Amino acid sequence: MISPSRDRNFFLKLINKATTLSHLSQTHAQITLNGLHNDLATVTKLTHKLSDLNSIYQASLLCSKFPKPDLFLYNVLIRGFSQNNFPHKALDLYFGIRKNTTLKPDNFTYAFTVSASSYLPEKVGVLLHGQSIVGGFGSDLFVGSALVDMYFNFSKVGYACKVFDEIPERDTVLWNTVISGLVNNCFFEESLRAFKDMVVGGTRFDSTTLTAVLPASAELQELRVGMMVQCLVVKAGCHCHEYILTGLISLYAKCGEILIAKSLFDQIGCPDLVSYNAMISGFSCNNETESSVKLFKELLCLGERVNSSTIVGLIPVFSPFGNLDLTWSIHCFCLKSGMVLNPSVSTAVTTVYSRLCEIESARKLFDDSPEKSLTSWNAMISGYAQNGQTEMAISLFREMQDLEIHPNPVTVTSILSACAQLGALSLGRWVHDLINKEGFESNIFVSTALIDMYAKCGSIAKARRLFDTMQEKNVVTWNAMICSYGLHGRGHEALNLFTKMVDSGISPTGVTFLSVLYACSHSGLVNGGEEIFHSMVHDHGFEPLAEHYACMVDLLGRAGKLEKALEFIYKMPIAPGPAVWGALLGACMIHKDTNLAQLASDKLFELDPENVGYYVLLSNIYSADRNYPQAASVRQAVKKRNLAKTPGCTLIEVNETPHIFTSSDRSHPQIAAIYIKLEKLMGEMMEAGFQTETFTALHDVEEEEKELMVKVHSEKLAIAFGLIASEPGTEIRIIKNLRVCLDCHNFTKFASKITERLIVVRDANRFHHFKEGVCSCGDYW
DNA sequence: CTAGGGTTAG
Numbered sequence: 202m203i204s205p206s207r208d209r210n211f212f213l214k215l216i217n218k219a220t221t222l223s224h225l226s227q228t229h230a231q232i233t234l235n236g237l238h239n240d241l242a243t244v245t246k247l248t249h250k251l252s253d254l255n256s257i258y259q260a261s262l263l264c265s266k267f268p269k270p271d272l273f274l275y276n277v278l279i280r281g282f283s284q285n286n287f288p289h290k291a292l293d294l295y296f297g298i299r300k301n302t303t304l305k306p307d308n309f310t311y312a313f314t315v316s317a318s319s320y321l322p323e324k325v326g327v328l329l330h331g332q333s334i335v336g337g338f339g340s341d342l343f344v345g346s347a348l349v350d351m352y353f354n355f356s357k358v359g360y361a362c363k364v365f366d367e368i369p370e371r372d373t374v375l376w377n378t379v380i381s382g383l384v385n386n387c388f389f390e391e392s393l394r395a396f397k398d399m400v401v402g403g404t405r406f407d408s409t410t411l412t413a414v415l416p417a418s419a420e421l422q423e424l425r426v427g428m429m430v431q432c433l434v435v436k437a438g439c440h441c442h443e444y445i446l447t448g449l450i451s452l453y454a455k456c457g458e459i460l461i462a463k464s465l466f467d468q469i470g471c472p473d474l475v476s477y478n479a480m481i482s483g484f485s486c487n488n489e490t491e492s493s494v495k496l497f498k499e500l501l502c503l504g505e506r507v508n509s510s511t512i513v514g515l516i517p518v519f520s521p522f523g524n525l526d527l528t529w530s531i532h533c534f535c536l537k538s539g540m541v542l543n544p545s546v547s548t549a550v551t552t553v554y555s556r557l558c559e560i561e562s563a564r565k566l567f568d569d570s571p572e573k574s575l576t577s578w579n580a581m582i583s584g585y586a587q588n589g590q591t592e593m594a595i596s597l598f599r600e601m602q603d604l605e606i607h608p609n610p611v612t613v614t615s616i617l618s619a620c621a622q623l624g625a626l627s628l629g630r631w632v633h634d635l636i637n638k639e640g641f642e643s644n645i646f647v648s649t650a651l652i653d654m655y656a657k658c659g660s661i662a663k664a665r666r667l668f669d670t671m672q673e674k675n676v677v678t679w680n681a682m683i684c685s686y687g688l689h690g691r692g693h694e695a696l697n698l699f700t701k702m703v704d705s706g707i708s709p710t711g712v713t714f715l716s717v718l719y720a721c722s723h724s725g726l727v728n729g730g731e732e733i734f735h736s737m738v739h740d741h742g743f744e745p746l747a748e749h750y751a752c753m754v755d756l757l758g759r760a761g762k763l764e765k766a767l768e769f770i771y772k773m774p775i776a777p778g779p780a781v782w783g784a785l786l787g788a789c790m791i792h793k794d795t796n797l798a799q800l801a802s803d804k805l806f807e808l809d810p811e812n813v814g815y816y817v818l819l820s821n822i823y824s825a826d827r828n829y830p831q832a833a834s835v836r837q838a839v840k841k842r843n844l845a846k847t848p849g850c851t852l853i854e855v856n857e858t859p860h861i862f863t864s865s866d867r868s869h870p871q872i873a874a875i876y877i878k879l880e881k882l883m884g885e886m887m888e889a890g891f892q893t894e895t896f897t898a899l900h901d902v903e904e905e906e907k908e909l910m911v912k913v914h915s916e917k918l919a920i921a922f923g924l925i926a927s928e929p930g931t932e933i934r935i936i937k938n939l940r941v942c943l944d945c946h947n948f949t950k951f952a953s954k955i956t957e958r959l960i961v962v963r964d965a966n967r968f969h970h971f972k973e974g975v976c977s978c979g980d981y982w
Numbered sequence: 983c984t985a986g987g988g989t990t991a992g
Contacts, residue, residue: 387988412983444983451984478984513985548986579987586988614988621989649989680990687991712991719991748992780992 209243216246222254239267245274252281261290272298276309283317291317292325306332308341315347319354326351330364340367346375353382356607359640376404381413387610389417390673391643393426400433408442415448419455427452443469447476454483474505482514490517509543516549528553532566541566544574551577555584575609583615591619595628608635610644617650624936624963626658627857645671649678656685659934659961659968676710684716689968690978692724699733709741715748722756723967725981730756751780758788759981763797779809786815790822791981795831798822813839813847851915851937855926862918871922879913879921886951916945920952920960929957936963940982950974 212232219225229247237243244267251260260281264270270278275298282291295314298304306314311333318326330348338344345368352361365379376399383392396414399406411430418426427449434445446465453462466472466480477500484493497515500507516531517524532550535541541550547570554563567573567581578601585594598616601608608616613632620629633651641647648671656664668674668682679702686695699717703709714737721730734753737743750773757766766785770777782804789798798819805815816839823832850863860869869875883891916937923933941949941964953960954974962969970977 408983415983442983447983449983473983475984480984482985508985510985516986543986545986550986552986574986576987581987583988609987611988618989644988646989651989653990675989677990682990684990710990715991751992 209237209240212237212243213246216243216250219250219254222256225250225254225256241267241271241274245277248274248281249277252277252285255285257281257285257287257290272304272307272310275304276307276313279310279317280313283313286320288317288320292321295329306336308338308344311336311338311341312343312347315344315351319351323355323357326355340369342368342370342372342375346378349375349382350378353378353386356386356609356639358383358386358388371399371402371404373405373407373410376406377409377413380410380417384413384417387644389420390645392417393421393423396426406433408444411445412448415445415452419448419452422456424452424456424458427456443473443476447479450476450479450483454479454487457487459483459487459489474500474508474511477505478508478510478514481511485515485517488517493517509540509546512540513545513549516553525557525559528557541569542571544570544572544577548574548577548580551580551584555580555588558588560584560588560590575606575612578606579609579611579615582612583618586615586619586622589622591623594619595623595625608639610641610647613639613641614644614646614650617647617654621650621654621657624658624852625854625859626660626934627854627859629654629658643672645673645675645678649675649681652678652685653681656681656688657963659963661685661689661691661968674707676707676713679707680710680712680716683713683720687716687720687723687967689970690723690981692720692726692729695720695724696726696729696733709737709743711743711746711749714743714745715752718749718752718756722752722759723978723982725760725979727756727760727762747775747778748780750775750777751784754781755784755787758785759791761788761792763788763792763794767797777804779805779812782808783815786818786822790818790825793822793825795822795826795828810842847939849915849937849939851919851935853919853923853933853935855923860919860922862915862922864915865913866915866918869918869922871925874925875918875921878925879917882921882924882952882955885955886948889951889955891947891951914942914945916941916962917948920949923960924952924956924958932959932961934961934963938965940964940966941969946976946980946982950976 212228212235215228216225219228225247232238232243232247244263248260248264251257251263261278264274264278267274275294279291279294282288282294291314295306295310298306298310311329315326315329315333318329326348333339333341333344333348345364348364349361352358352364361379361382365375368375376395380392380395380399383389383395392414396406396410399410414426415430418424430445431449446469450462450465453459453465462480462483466476469476472480477496481493481496481500484490484496493515497507497511500511512531512535516528528550532541535546535550540546547566551563551566554560554566563581563584567577570577578597582594582597585591585597594615598608598612601612613636616632617629620626620632636642636647636651642651648667652664652667655661655667664682664685668678671678679698683695683698683702686692686698695717699709699713702713714733717733718730721727721733730753734745734749737749738745750769753769754766757763757769763785766788770781770785773781782801786798786801786805789795789801802815802819805812809815816835820832820835820839823829823835848863850861852859852861854860862869866872916935919935920933923935927933941962946969949960949962949969949971951974952958953971960971962971964982967978967982969982
């Protein structure tokens with residue numbers, strides 16, 4: 202007879218060695234024969250092994266027959282349930298222990314139970330969090346790691362970080378949990394900061410760490426991190442793991458360093474599918490379509506089965522030159538192979554369609570996708586927002602809310618862009634609250650979009666406050682703020698900010714110069730603008746593009762230097778396009794130069810015959826010059842060519858509710874009161890010396906309707922309504938889709954004086970702040 | 983390890 206203890210050790214080793222279920226079943230049988238089936242240590246080991254071999258049912262059966270399990274055995278079973286995707290069972294067991302036994306859960310119990318709760322309703326996890334604190338594990342490393350992971354899985358980034366902060370001891374696993382949690386929630390900057398803290402703090406990192414950090418740095422185009430990773434790997438003396446190499450390939454490719462990426466690819470002796478995919482996508486996003494396709498074919502020749510990642514990488518969504526035929530053939534391939542069912546593939550194709558302005562095709566693909574990821578929704582929403590279909594973007598967002606699909610920073614960025622375009626301040630504020638609640642504000646895309654939203658909704662001060670509180674700013678952030686100042690006619694602030702930007706070491710881009718030039722132009726800062734243009738070419742070595750030239754023409758023309766503007770056009774090294782002539786035509790309107798206007802519009806009708814705007818502008822110029830026959834003949838030409846005119850409309854928000862007015866609108870429920878208010882106001886204005894200027898007030902109106910319609914341009918209705926519906930002394934804020942006409946501009950000046958109100962008007966081009974009878978644009982728009 | 987979604991200017 203063998204002694205029980207020798208017996209037990211013998212069987213424990215046997216259990217450990219088992220690699221298959223039948224193996225383990227034999228051992229189990231022998232254990233029973235030897236009378237060890239009621240031995241705690243043996244049963245625990247057996248349970249552990251059974252659950253590792255995915256036989257959780259047998260494991261639980263075994264335990265249920267055991268007379269008096271201890272906490273250790275329960276913990277093993279909870280872990281088994283959790284790892285075998287039975288989170289409910291894990292939780293039942295945990296609550297069973299608390300209710301039916303006198304055992305006190307320990308850190309293992311909490312760690313395993315919390316892990317299971319990642320797949321259950323969030324409130325369960327929160328409950329467990331509380332109970333673990335009561336149990337005395339508020340700063341336990343293992344329980345804490347599980348909680349951090351859980352909160353990240355629920356996108357509760359703030360809570361995750363809070364738990365993390367309270368854990369004094371931090372090992373590699375905890376740091377990895379934090380870093381990958383941040384990356385998965387699009388908190389890229391923060392993930393890199395965490396990695397830095399980890400390294401500085403002396404915690405050893407591993408390949409898991411690097412494989413989380415590399416995509417984050419690729420996302421941010423942070424080449425330095427990649428180089429640092431390479432140095433660290435070399436220092437550590439280990440061979441560069443192939444996974445890390447693949448991550449590096451992707452990073453370098455996304456930073457435009459395609460040659461380095463290629464050389465890393467060549468370093469891999471026998472690249473796997475994933476490495477191929479990284480390289481194919483690398484070529485694609487660097488516009489090296491041929492190399493990309495070549496590598497793709499090479500991959501096919503190797504007999505390797507391509508996957509969805511290969512296809513997505515092949516689609517050059519980053520390329521500004523989308524190719525509809527290519528997209529269509531890839532789409533067909535995906536339809537035939539069933540690949541289109543993959544949400545990543547359909548999202549990629551949706552995006553290309555959107556970029557090619559094929560928004561209907563994009564929507565069809567979206568609707569046909571059986572499985573929509575958050576990314577699919579984001580692609581569709583941004584597609585609408587970028588194509589100017591802001592209402593569609595917002596309604597899709599509302600649909601998401603109804604379906605309780607949780608937005609992420611990408612979603613809110615697109616929605617903010619839509620709010621900005623639309624001037625929807627109350628929705629924008631609501632989104633801002635959401636952003637604070639979710640902790641998205643530190644995301645640079647989100648905060649930049651917020652700045653833009655507030656500025657475009659009229660709150661330039663709020664935009665600047667946000668800008669000043671941002672810890673990290675990129676070029677786009679600076680551009681957005683500079684552009685905001687331009688929009689509000691604050692040229693000096695724009696110039697100051699530009700200087701500050703250059704001083705803080707940020708390299709300006711083409712957009713920066715455009716924004717500064719427009720700001721100068723809208724504020725009449727001719728010298729400032731000319732200096733910037735000169736500096737752009739000579740100090741910054743920037744080759745001006747067509748739009749920069751157009752901006753200069755606008756600057757000179759607006760300031761009345763029409764001859765100089767024309768001279769500038771003739772000296773341009775590139776052929777002047779519609780933007781340039783359009784700017785000149787606009788200047789002719791302001792300064793009533795019909796001859797030059799005719800020259801500019803002849804060029805425009807030739808270059809851009811379908812655009813009605815130029816006809817309207819020319820007609821208005823003739824009218825302003827009281828040359829009515831000419832004006833009429835231009836309008837005749839518009840009619841003959843059957844070109845559609847954009848109807849004017851104005852939006853005003855009162856008590857968070859938007860009201861939209863069109864010309865001569867009578868549909869508003871309070872329309873009678875509005876007209877009474879308007880009449881009264883006009884009477885007071887006449888006494889104060891206001892005269893309607895019929896002849897310049899003709900954006901898109903027929904001659905005979907002029908007198909009638911001048912009185913009821915949509916912005917007048919909106920202002921009158923605003924005066925009735927809001928408290929005396931409060932600011933009135935309106936948004937219109939066309940440029941404000943001279944008559945309405947005068948009207949608003951008088952209105953601001955008589956009613957003692959600040960009136961802020963956003964027109965198609967810029968903002969006007971009316972106060973005490975004066976407009977911030979200096980009558981210069 | 984790879985692939986899909988985001989901010990500014992016109």
